[in-house]
Amino acid sequence: MTDNTAAKNSAAHIALNGLWKNNPALVQLLGLCPLLGVSSSVVNALGLGLATMMVVIGSNIAVSLIRRQVNDAIRLPVFVMIIAAFTTCIELLMQAYTYELYRILGIFIPLIVTNCVILGRADGFASRNPVLPSAFDGLMMGSGFAIILVLLGALREVIGQGTLLANMDLLFGPVASDWSITVIPNYKQFLFAILPPGAFVFLGFLIALKNIIDRHLEQRRKSRASVLPSKSRRVRVTGNI
Amino acid sequence: MALINSRSSIRAGQTSPHKLALNSTQRVMGLLVLATLPGLLAQTVFFGWGTLINVLWCVLIALGCEALVLKLRQRSLAVCLSDCSAVVAGVLLGLALPPFAPWWLSLVAVSFAMIIGKHLYGGLGQNPFNPAMLGYVLVLISFPQEMIAWLPPMGLEGHNNSLSDAAFAIFGSGVDAVSMATPLDVLKENSSLTINELWQANPVFDGMAGRGWLWVNVAYLAGGLFLLWRRVFTWHAPIGMLVAITIMATLFWQGSGSDSHGSPMFHLLSGATMLGAFFIITDPVSGATSNRGRLIFGVGVGIMVYVIRAWGGYPDGVAFAVLLMNMAAPTIDYYTQPRTYGHHRANKGMPKRD
Numbered sequence: 001m002t003d004n005t006a007a008k009n010s011a012a013h014i015a016l017n018g019l020w021k022n023n024p025a026l027v028q029l030l031g032l033c034p035l036l037g038v039s040s041s042v043v044n045a046l047g048l049g050l051a052t053m054m055v056v057i058g059s060n061i062a063v064s065l066i067r068r069q070v071n072d073a074i075r076l077p078v079f080v081m082i083i084a085a086f087t088t089c090i091e092l093l094m095q096a097y098t099y100e101l102y103r104i105l106g107i108f109i110p111l112i113v114t115n116c117v118i119l120g121r122a123d124g125f126a127s128r129n130p131v132l133p134s135a136f137d138g139l140m141m142g143s144g145f146a147i148i149l150v151l152l153g154a155l156r157e158v159i160g161q162g163t164l165l166a167n168m169d170l171l172f173g174p175v176a177s178d179w180s181i182t183v184i185p186n187y188k189q190f191l192f193a194i195l196p197p198g199a200f201v202f203l204g205f206l207i208a209l210k211n212i213i214d215r216h217l218e219q220r221r222k223s224r225a226s227v228l229p230s231k232s233r234r235v236r237v238t239g240n241i
Numbered sequence: 242m243a244l245i246n247s248r249s250s251i252r253a254g255q256t257s258p259h260k261l262a263l264n265s266t267q268r269v270m271g272l273l274v275l276a277t278l279p280g281l282l283a284q285t286v287f288f289g290w291g292t293l294i295n296v297l298w299c300v301l302i303a304l305g306c307e308a309l310v311l312k313l314r315q316r317s318l319a320v321c322l323s324d325c326s327a328v329v330a331g332v333l334l335g336l337a338l339p340p341f342a343p344w345w346l347s348l349v350a351v352s353f354a355m356i357i358g359k360h361l362y363g364g365l366g367q368n369p370f371n372p373a374m375l376g377y378v379l380v381l382i383s384f385p386q387e388m389i390a391w392l393p394p395m396g397l398e399g400h401n402n403s404l405s406d407a408a409f410a411i412f413g414s415g416v417d418a419v420s421m422a423t424p425l426d427v428l429k430e431n432s433s434l435t436i437n438e439l440w441q442a443n444p445v446f447d448g449m450a451g452r453g454w455l456w457v458n459v460a461y462l463a464g465g466l467f468l469l470w471r472r473v474f475t476w477h478a479p480i481g482m483l484v485a486i487t488i489m490a491t492l493f494w495q496g497s498g499s500d501s502h503g504s505p506m507f508h509l510l511s512g513a514t515m516l517g518a519f520f521i522i523t524d525p526v527s528g529a530t531s532n533r534g535r536l537i538f539g540v541g542v543g544i545m546v547y548v549i550r551a552w553g554g555y556p557d558g559v560a561f562a563v564l565l566m567n568m569a570a571p572t573i574d575y576y577t578q579p580r581t582y583g584h585h586r587a588n589k590g591m592p593k594r595d
Contacts, residue, residue, distance in 0.1 A: 190349075192383040201357065 009133045018140025025148035025203075026210050030116040034108050035149060036199040040160065043167050045153025047101045048108055049146025051090045053139070056118045058086040060138035063126040070127075079122045080113070087112045101170040117145055148206065155202050160194035162187025266365070270325035272473050276464035277332055277520065283460035284336065287394045287453030290407035291340030296332055298344060298411070299351050303331030306355035314360070326365050330354055333373040333520060337513065337560070338380075339391050341410040341420075346387055350376035370567045371527045374560045381560065389556075390420035394445070394453030424451030425512045426556040428503050436497035451511050458515040465519025474523040477532050481539025482518045482546070483509060489547035502551045512550070517542070517559035527567045534570075534577035541566045541573075 024030045034052070038044045062082045070078050091109050094102040102109065112118070121141050126134040158164055162184035168176035192198045284292040307327040311318050334351055354376030362368040381388050393400045401407070422430070424445050431439050440446045469476060490505035508514065513521075522528060522542050529538040542562045549558025580586065 188384065190383050191385075192379055195382070 009129060011136060014133060014137050015140050018137060018142075018144045019147070020144075020210075023144045023148065023210075024117040024120075024141055025145050026207050028117070028120070030120060031145060032203075034111060034115060035145075035152065036196050036203065038105055038108050039149055039152040039156055039199055040194050041157040041167070042150060042153045042165050043101065043170050044104060045149040046146070047094075047098065047171050048105055048112075049142075049149040051094065051105075051109060052112055052115060052117070052149075053142025053146050054090055055083060055086045055112050055115075056121055056142040056145075057135055057138035058089075059083045059118055059122050060126040060134040061131055062086075063122045064129060064131045064134035067127045075123070075127065076119075079119060079127075083118050083122065084113050098171055104170070117141060152199065152202055152206065155206075156193045156198060158183050159202075160190050160192075160198065266324040266326060269473055270329045272468060272471055273329050273520065274325065274332055276468045276473075277336065277461075279460035279464050280457060280516065281332075281336060283453075283457045284340075287457060288340045288392050289401045290404045291342075291392070291411060292336065294407055294411055295338055295340065295342060295347060296335030299335035299338070299347050300328050300331035302348055302351040303327040303334075303355055306352050307360075310356055310360040314364075316364075321365070324365065327355065330359070330373045330376075333516075334376055336516060337373070337377050339388060341390065341392060341407065342387060343410075344412050346380055346384060349383070350380040353379045366526055368526055369570075371521060371524050371563055374521060374563045374567075377560045378564060381555070389422065389426065391423050393421045394451070421445060423512065423556060424454060424507075425550060428507075429550070429556045431499065433499055435499050436501050436503075454512070455510050458510045461515035461519060465515065468519060468523075474525070475532055475535065477535035478522045478528060478539035478542075479518040481536045482522055482543035483514070483539075485540040485543025486514065486547055489544055489551075493547070493551060508547065508550065512557040513559040514546070517546070517563065521559065521563055522566075527563075527570065529570050529573045529577065531574070531577045531579050533579070534573045537573050537577065538566055538570060541569060 164181045166180040168179045354372040358372035358375035490508040545562035
């Protein structure tokens, strides 16, 4: 293994990639259908985010385990079968433990199969890397997706309905029934934020925010880099450097 | 309004040789605002002071949003604010919103129109959609309850022409104003009465169209004819829309029974028909470019307006129709490029690039 691949498999690199630099929702723009479809409240977003994360971890581990046995020509059908199996497991689990949420999320749970993030990671990372980095990559990509999903859900819930964390008992049981926070009292529903077009607009703002932060970091890095050469003293300076 | 020159040529005091006078954005927008005055007057007379307050409030927000974004984009405030395009967007939205629309409703509509509808796409001249209609549709789908609350027109019980009531309804906690469905709404909901019975049973109808609405639309028509006379825009888009509505309304009139969709005159003189035909679809930025294209654009809007009114989910469809046709405008432009003098056929689309 060369130094380069070792660096690529380091935990810090995988984490940075999944959460920020190559975030599936903000940078790769994969899995937009569930991202826009169910991010109308925190509980929906968190439910689907966790389910997707579990599927991507599971499929990454499984794909990595069989990576030497599977022929290149048939790898995609094999990956899809594996992902479908994990999705079915998650679906049955949700049906058993969080039935209400299962009903609300509806078609979006089986549709996890078609989420490009999962197939993308299986083909792009897990099929070429050992089990442990693959599992960690799944965790990081899954959380990168889930974090944006929850962020979008929170934004849309506050602006659309004026509440936050409403109905969390659907996911965490009766303990969570009083978690709901009324951010803006006597709020009139802002339907646009709850409907899918609102999700597009808010996702656009989140991407813009990420780009602003990236640009800011880049400028800081550049200005720091430009300071460095001046430290090396030169005996004679001609013209402007 | 396609006669607008680019800003640099205005600054140099030049114009194309075949044009007689400068037609700056500022002049066009100024004329547009001037031409809305009869409509504004009619709406204020028939529906109370709310319209006037709304227009002023919307213009204020539009200018504020414009200034804010220009500052963020580090553009010159003086040049861009003085072209009056923000004022026009504010005026059109203020006229389109119901008279007693609360202040936050206008704030949401106008700021969305200016910031997202106009400046996020690149500012004046870059927006694919009509910003005013985008703002209107946003609040129409978000706050349906507030958006259908029109006031009873002059001459009906509940008509409110007190200035303080209007101001209090918009900026305060609201007064108990009687809200009344618009004629288009009543006709849409009607399923049992014949047209004659409906006209007698519901005082909101009067003569050919709704009470008040008739004169509001005539006023906008007058303003539009003034703009045509001043050659601010060509006749193609407005005439296309009005003819299309007339033909559609004649074809699907279905007489005066209970399933009637209303007479052609009713559709021409009710709702936002005239405001849309002369002030909204003539927007040079989001509409089609060539004369033939504008005609097609107008006909498309007219057909769509009637389809939404007759069979759609909303009583009036001008805003939706305009947005839908805005999306079709690039395709219309693609197929209606005029023939260049000296060439046999028109170019279609972009030139080939290797």
